[in-house]
Amino acid sequence: xxxxxxxxxxxxxxxxxxxxxxxxxxxxxxxxxxxxxxxxxxxxxxxxxxxxxxxxxxxxxxxxxxxxxxxxxxxxxxxxxxxxxxxxxxxxxxxxxxxxxxxxxxxxxxxxxxxxxxxxxxxxxxxxxxxxxxxxxxxxxxxxxxxxxxxxxxxxxxxxxxxxxxxxxxxxxxxxxxxxxxxxxxxxxxxxxxxxxxxxxxxxxxxxxxxxxxxxxxxxxxxxxxxxxxxxxxxxxxxxxxxxxxxxxxxxxxxxxxxxxxxxxxxxxxxxxxxxxxxxxxxxxxxxxxxxxxxxxxxxxxxxxxxxxxxxxxxxxxxxxxxxxxxxxxxxxxxxxxxxxxxxxxxxxxxxxxxxxxxxxxxxxxxxxxxxxxxxxxxxxxxxxxxxxxxxxxxxxxxxxxxxxxxxxxxxxxxxxxxxxxxxxxxxxxxxxxxxxxxxxxxxxxxxxxxxxxxxxxxxxxxxxxxxxxxxxxxxxxxxxxxxxxxxxxxxxxxxxxxxxxxxxxxxxxxxxxxxxxxxxxxxxxxxxxxxxxxxxxxxxxxxxxxxxxxxxxxxxxxxxxxxxxxxxxxxxxxxxxxxxxxxxxxxxxxxxxxxxxxxxxxxxxxxxxxxxxxxxxxxxxxxxxxxxxxxxxxxx
Amino acid sequence: xxxxxxxxxxxxxxxxxxxxxxxxxxxxxxxxxxxxxxxxxxxxxxxxxxxxxxxxxxxxxxxxxxxxxxxxxxxxxxxxxxxxxxxxxxxxxxxxxxxxxxxxxxxxxxxxxxxxxxxxxxxxxxxxxxxxxxxxxxxxxxxxxxxxxxxxxxxxxxxxxxxxxxxxxxxxxxxxxxxxxxxxxxxxxxxxxxxxxxxxxxxxxxxxxxxxxxxxxxxxxxxxxxxxxxxxxxxxxxxxxxxxxxxxxxxxxxxxxxxxxxxxxxxxxxxxxxxxxxxxxxxxxxxxxxxxxxxxxxxxxxxxxxxxxxxxxx
Ligand SMILES: Cc1ncc(C[n+]2csc(CCOP(=O)(O)OP(=O)(O)O)c2C)c(N)n1
Ligand code: SF4
Ligand SMILES: [Mg+2]
Numbered sequence: 001x002x003x004x005x006x007x008x009x010x011x012x013x014x015x016x017x018x019x020x021x022x023x024x025x026x027x028x029x030x031x032x033x034x035x036x037x038x039x040x041x042x043x044x045x046x047x048x049x050x051x052x053x054x055x056x057x058x059x060x061x062x063x064x065x066x067x068x069x070x071x072x073x074x075x076x077x078x079x080x081x082x083x084x085x086x087x088x089x090x091x092x093x094x095x096x097x098x099x100x101x102x103x104x105x106x107x108x109x110x111x112x113x114x115x116x117x118x119x120x121x122x123x124x125x126x127x128x129x130x131x132x133x134x135x136x137x138x139x140x141x142x143x144x145x146x147x148x149x150x151x152x153x154x155x156x157x158x159x160x161x162x163x164x165x166x167x168x169x170x171x172x173x174x175x176x177x178x179x180x181x182x183x184x185x186x187x188x189x190x191x192x193x194x195x196x197x198x199x200x201x202x203x204x205x206x207x208x209x210x211x212x213x214x215x216x217x218x219x220x221x222x223x224x225x226x227x228x229x230x231x232x233x234x235x236x237x238x239x240x241x242x243x244x245x246x247x248x249x250x251x252x253x254x255x256x257x258x259x260x261x262x263x264x265x266x267x268x269x270x271x272x273x274x275x276x277x278x279x280x281x282x283x284x285x286x287x288x289x290x291x292x293x294x295x296x297x298x299x300x301x302x303x304x305x306x307x308x309x310x311x312x313x314x315x316x317x318x319x320x321x322x323x324x325x326x327x328x329x330x331x332x333x334x335x336x337x338x339x340x341x342x343x344x345x346x347x348x349x350x351x352x353x354x355x356x357x358x359x360x361x362x363x364x365x366x367x368x369x370x371x372x373x374x375x376x377x378x379x380x381x382x383x384x385x386x387x388x389x390x391x392x393x394x395x396x397x398x399x400x401x402x403x404x405x406x407x408x409x410x411x412x413x414x415x416x417x418x419x420x421x422x423x424x425x426x427x428x429x430x431x432x433x434x435x436x437x438x439x440x441x442x443x444x445x446x447x448x449x450x451x452x453x454x455x456x457x458x459x460x461x462x463x464x465x466x467x468x469x470x471x472x473x474x475x476x477x478x479x480x481x482x483x484x485x486x487x488x489x490x491x492x493x494x495x496x497x498x499x500x501x502x503x504x505x506x507x508x509x510x511x512x513x514x515x516x517x518x519x520x521x522x523x524x525x526x527x528x529x530x531x532x533x534x535x536x537x538x539x540x541x542x543x544x545x546x547x548x549x550x551x552x553x554x555x556x557x558x559x560x561x562x563x564x565x566x567x568x569x570x571x572x573x574x575x576x577x578x579x580x581x582x583x584x585x586x587x588x589x590x591x592x593x594x595x596x597x598x599x600x601x602x603x604x605x606x607x608x609x610x611x612x613x614x615x616x617x618x619x620x621x622x623x624x625x626x627x628x629x630x631x632x633x634x635x636x637x
Numbered sequence: 638x639x640x641x642x643x644x645x646x647x648x649x650x651x652x653x654x655x656x657x658x659x660x661x662x663x664x665x666x667x668x669x670x671x672x673x674x675x676x677x678x679x680x681x682x683x684x685x686x687x688x689x690x691x692x693x694x695x696x697x698x699x700x701x702x703x704x705x706x707x708x709x710x711x712x713x714x715x716x717x718x719x720x721x722x723x724x725x726x727x728x729x730x731x732x733x734x735x736x737x738x739x740x741x742x743x744x745x746x747x748x749x750x751x752x753x754x755x756x757x758x759x760x761x762x763x764x765x766x767x768x769x770x771x772x773x774x775x776x777x778x779x780x781x782x783x784x785x786x787x788x789x790x791x792x793x794x795x796x797x798x799x800x801x802x803x804x805x806x807x808x809x810x811x812x813x814x815x816x817x818x819x820x821x822x823x824x825x826x827x828x829x830x831x832x833x834x835x836x837x838x839x840x841x842x843x844x845x846x847x848x849x850x851x852x853x854x855x856x857x858x859x860x861x862x863x864x865x866x867x868x869x870x871x872x873x874x875x876x877x878x879x880x881x882x883x884x885x886x887x888x889x890x891x892x893x894x895x896x897x898x899x900x901x902x903x904x905x906x907x908x909x910x911x912x913x914x915x916x917x918x919x920x921x922x923x924x925x926x927x928x929x930x931x932x933x934x935x936x937x938x939x940x941x942x943x944x945x946x947x948x949x950x951x
Contacts, residue, residue, distance in 0.1 A: 025945055028945040028947065029945055029946075029947065029948055030947070030948065031947045031948070031949070197942075197945075200942075235947045235949075236947065237946065237947055238937070238944055238945065238946055238947060239944070239945045239947065240940065240943050240944055240945075241943055241945050242943050246940075246943060250936060250940055253931055253936070253939065254929050254931045254936060255923075255929070256923025256924060256929065256930070256931075258717070258918035258919070258921055258923070259713070259716060259717055259918040261713070278939055278940060279909065279910055280909075280910055280911075281931065281935075281939055282938070282939065283931075283934070283935040283938035283939055284934075284938050287911070287912055288930050288931060288935060288939075289912060289916055289921040289922075289923075289930075290910035290911075290912055290913060290916075290918075290921075291918075292716055292717075292906060292910065292913070292917075292918050294712075294716060296709065296712075296742070297738050297739060297741075297742035298738060300706060300709065300739075301706075301708075301709035301712070301738075301739055301742065302709075304702065304703070304706045304709035304710045304712075304713065305709045305710065305712045305713030305716065306713055307710060307713060308682070308700070308709070308710040308711060308712065308713025308714040308715075308716075308717070309713035309714065309716060309717035309918060309919070310713075311700065311713075311714065312713075312714055312717040312718045312721075312918075312919035313717075313919045314717040314718075314917075314918035314919040314921075315918075315923060316713065316717070316918075330703055331703060331706065334702065334703055394929075421945070424933060424936070424937060424944070425933075425936075426933065427929065427932055427933045427936070430929060431924075431927045431928065431929075432923055432924035432927055432928070432929050433927065434924075460919065461680055461698050461700075461714060461718065461721070462677065462678070462680070462698070462718045462720075462721050462919065463677060464675075464677055465677060466677055467676045467677055467696060467697055467698050467699075468698055468699075469692060469693060469698070469699040469700075469701070470699065470700045470701060470702075471693070471699075471700075471701035472685075472701065472702065472703060473701070479699070480646075480648060480693050481690070481693060481701075
């Protein structure tokens with residue numbers, strides 16, 4: 001097999017996140033490319049969560065895809081939530097001790113799901129129990145049930161380790177990790193390395209888990225290795241095993257970030273934790289400096305402090321998601337007015353309001369672009385995958401200083417929480433661009449001197465021999481308040497014109513928009529984490545004789561109007577399809593606003609779950625071959 | 638124009654004639670000059686209101702921010718350049734109304750910033766509404782009806798939030814205010830000065846003559862605000878909070894509480910990031926001729942806990 005896909009489910013707090021890290025590490029050690037994503041409730045303990053992992057011998061999978069080879073449930077709720085996702089041959093691992101449990105006995109299950117499960121099972125004449133669901137999956141979908149006696153396995157563990165049963169129970173989540181690893185042919189040692197990474201210095205935990213892996217491998221019997229993967233093709237020497245949050249933190253460190261402020265919010269906070277964990281930039285015994293990571297009292301303070309720091313010349317950023325960004329907006333306008341280089345890393349989640357706090361979406365494009373009163377320049381860049389996110393983090397810091405304005409780096413929960421094996425990024429050609437600095441300024445210095453063009457030489461607060469003023473009021477070139485109409489005309493124009501400078505310097509083709517050419521049967525237009533599903537769907541359809549291309553929008557301000565229009569016009573109008581994780585097709589409307597071109601077909605999803613490759617491909621076919629103009633997707637539990 | 642060391646700018650100061658802000662401005666300019674600070678080593682950060690304009694009238698770095706947000710802006714400046722002298726000027730509405738959360742947060746941190754409240758009991762710039770320091774039941778000039786809400790006590794709030802220097806002064810006693818500002822700036826840690834600032838236009842109750850009759854100096858009564866050992870903290874703090882309740886016929890001004898024994902936020906950061914004092918965020922080199930200091934090798938070294946070496950086997 002070139003690829004294996006598996007879904008592991010269990011209650012929140014039972015170690016699914018650990019499972020994702022351990023498995024990804026173990027496959028990485030063996031050289032495989034891994035993509036894993038995580039779905040979870042806004043809850044700490046008890047509600048259902050799951051991870052979806054794709055392991056590939058040849059290349060990095062880019063998006064979630066239907067049809068798992070293994071579904072492994074730690075509890076009955078996992079079986080009820082996912083049994084309908086089985087297909088021909090899917091191995092369904094479950095606890096035989098739970099066979100008789102019915103949805104009514106699971107208080108954590110949402111009412112809607114309970115009802116759907118009952119209906120599905122009763123329609124087919126199956127009892128509303130785990131046993132019934134498993135049998136349904138076998139008879140109707142062609143799954144292969146693999147009951148494991150969890151109690152017996154843990155009993156065996158307690159015997160082998162000589163520990164009491166209640167202690168053995170703590171290792172329960174490893175049963176499904178081991179089942180998946182065993183079926184796909186991982187060695188015990190590979191998993192051991194995963195545990196060592198996850199639990200550094202905790203020998204007893206590593207030993208216990210490793211012992212349990214051995215017990216499960218014994219229990220698998222002949223099935224061990226039955227889904228064995230091909231040997232990985234030309235694996236690199238090293239991988240970073242990192243989430244989207246992690247790579248942004250790493251990019252920021254390369255980009256010279258020295259102060260990050262934040263107020264905790266999902267799915268942004270992990271980025272700040274990653275930075276704080278690495279606050280001392282120590283490389284091979286020598287210190288390259290330190291990053292101050294500062295938790296503020298709210299998001300207003302977070303962005304205000306970041307701006308204050310930016311004025312001193314420190315590269316500064318804050319990370320948040322929708323609710324926090326809303327609070328930042330007034331200060332963002334201050335940064336625009338005062339030409340302050342600040343970066344806001346904006347992780348979209350399902351809104352409005354608290355919305356779907358732990359789920360994803362692409363509903364905040366307009367919030368990033370248009371929030372705030374008055375007019376001010378800002379750059380908005382959106383990343384489509386881990387690699388883009390890394391480089392964009394560096395670029396955002398550069399652009400903020402080069403154009404002296406706020407830069408919003410848009411990501412989303414799907415990217416933030418998915419873990420991949422990332423080949424160490426090349427830094428060839430990566431530069432630090434600090435823009436125009438007034439290094440030798442003296443007492444005559446004017447912070448907003450526009451005599452040389454819209455971008456004024458920037459002196460830093462604390463710079464010797466120089467003083468300057470800033471104010472959110474309209475101001476003269478010294479930074480003192482001025483309501484004079486002629487001054488206003490010039491100052492406002494100069495600020496806004498910085499965007500024209502940015503537009504003239506940042507290439508449209510390849511940097512602000514990227515065309516992935518694969519044929520002219522259809523063109524998908526998307527942005528952010530749509531990229532992965534779009535590229536894989538195109539590839540899938542190529543096998544069916546349909547050849548499509550993907551236009552990936554990267555920078556929304558300044559918008560690459562000329563190039564985007566050129567690309568759109570090179571396709572048949574009824575073959576151009578917007579793909580977005582929102583209701584409004586926000587990017588498509590923005591295309592219309594900027595180019596006058598109306599993308600009339602669209603595929604949308606707003607369930608808070610990511611777009612899967614299969615559902616996207618089928619929707620494309622319905623549009624291209626079936627004449628549909630709008631498709632709404634809803635796959636995923 | 639050369640660099641001026643008298644801390645004056647040549648702007649016209651557009652406060653109402655007789656406004657208490659003039660006293661605060663003069664006291665600040667004199668204090669800075671007497672402290673011998675260079676204008677570029679000082680950053681004055683203000684909020685929005687009549688008081689918010691203060692930095693424009695001082696020849697030193699000035700950052701006139703948003704309503705209520707001077708403290709977080711100042712926090713960012715100070716964290717990035719702990720060697721700079723950072724002073725916050727804000728109105729009572731600014732610091733104790735819309736910005737009250739930040740006011741409390743600064744106390745918790747004991748970051749070395751001096752906060753000056755221009756306490757005029759009204760919202761000056763929006764034409765005289767009640768501010769959070771105006772007592773309930775009173776009706777200042779512009780109010781259509783008497784005030785419904787009780788006043789917050791800035792000193793007690795600062796003391797319970799953790800400020801390690803808490804003082805009150807009267808705007809019209811420039812010499813005394815100047816000395817308090819100097820002491821606050823010299824203090825290592827979060828310092829608060831609540832300045833009783835007559836607003837001649839909207840506050841017809843708490844006027845200069847009203848205050849002159851009542852104000853007395855703590856030091857004249859032998860008040861000892863200083864914590865000399867951490868064990869003295871609870872007692873001195875409780876006494877200061879009690880003293881802060883005194884208001885009416887006699888109004889104390891001066892330093893209520895000063896605790897130089899508590900570590901500052903900068904100390905705590907430096908204990909975790911050893912290079913913080915010598916190379917704070919703003920002074921670190923991040924590139925050499927445009928090439929990032931953190932290159933491929935350094936990236937792998939810093940994030941080695943996320944790096945997996947692939948085992949070539951079989
Ligand atoms: C977010 C926001 N809300 C309201 C205002 C309007 N506003 C300007 S100044 C001010 C109050 C000023 O009162 P205070 O802080 O006591 O300062 P003073 O003018 O008395 O010095 C208000 C509410 C604003 N600028 N920003
Ligand atoms: S309104 Fe009051 S506080 Fe404002 S300038 Fe006039 S006197 Fe001073
Ligand atoms: Mg006021």
